[in-house]
Amino acid sequence: MMMEKMRLNKYLSSQGVCSRREADRYIEAGKVYVNGHAADMGEKVDGTEEIIFDGQPVGWENTKKVLLAMNKPKGIVCSSKEKDNIVDYLNYPERVYPVGRLDKDSTGLILLTNDGELMNEILKARNYHEKEYEVRVSRRITADFIRGMSQGVFLEELGVKTRPCKVKKVDAYTFRIILTQGLNRQIRRMCAYFDFRVVTLKRIRILNILLGDLPEGQWREVTGRELKELKGGMSHE
Known part of the structure; x- marks a missing residue:
């Protein structure tokens, strides 16, 4: 799918691959390829390129953005690079990433998404969420x-x-x-x-997302009014 050219880090973020800052680190480490060459910092893409991120292809084929709320059990880590991580535990059919972290010994609400822009907005410290x-x-x-x-x-x-x-x-x-x-x-x-x-x-x-009575280890999709209120609250900051 062709679109207006954007910086590679923004593209990777919009695909839910990682945050822009993390993308820059991967690019600098030589772990991102565009059409067969190691990506340059600040390189722009339009979505038609063959983009490989840490050995995996990235594309626009999965356009539906999802936001999941999960009750994380104790003992599960939020880093996808470690064993017993939350992404493997969740086993969601689409590639999603945790929004922020909740340490291994803690339980409760954690959000996961494939919407990199939404992830960035939630994580911005200056927004006092x-x-x-x-x-x-x-x-x-x-x-x-x-x-x-x-x-x-x-x-x-x-x-x-x-x-x-x-x-x-x-x-x-x-x-x-x-x-x-x-x-x-x-x-x-x-x-x-x-x-x-x-x-x-x-x-x-x-923010406005409540854990409520969601059982430990279970997840639900954030949709409708709840999602609208979340995005609306951030757009006014």
């Missing part, structure tokens, strides 16, 4: 803990202070937290700062 988690910790929650978590915590190992966030106590050992950033193992690191250990961590919401 909300993600909500329910967390159980190893000892009784105090008012000082709730206050400290909500004000932001300097994570020395990452060299960054977390953004202020909303934290609400649920019971003696459980709280809910709404983040607008996704630092590596952020909640676990924040809790450790106050000498709390995370026992269970479950993501229950991403």
Whole structure:
């Protein structure tokens, strides 16, 4: 299918292959070929070329864009390069990729899609997209803990202070937290700062998409009003 020429990284993203940033890394590593030659950074394509990404052909034959919501079980990783990864576990008939990550020991809501542009919009840190988690910790929650978590915590190992966030106590050992950033193992690191250990961590919401009563290990397609609200919310940012 021929179209207006676009940068190769944008093309790969629009195909749901990976994000633009990841595409640039693969191109730089010599793992992307266009019509038999190693792709150049910034090269433009129109969809008629033979494009090989990390040994696999890429094309416009699958035009339907899908967004899936899944309740990730514990022990499943989000990196497609590791064993027991979420893409293999899901075994969806189309090639889809996780939108962001949820660490191996955590459970709950994760989105997967073949729509690279939608993936990029959801992942943009500057958009302050909300993600909500329910967390159980190893000892009784105090008012000082709730206050400290909500004000932001300097994570020395990452060299960054977390953004202020909303934290609400649920019971003696459980709280809910709404983040607008996704630092590596952020909640676990924040809790450790106050000498709390995370026992269970479950993501229950991403933007307007709710985990609800979706069984662990199961998935559903995000469609209709839910998808429209998701895209509409991002278009106004």
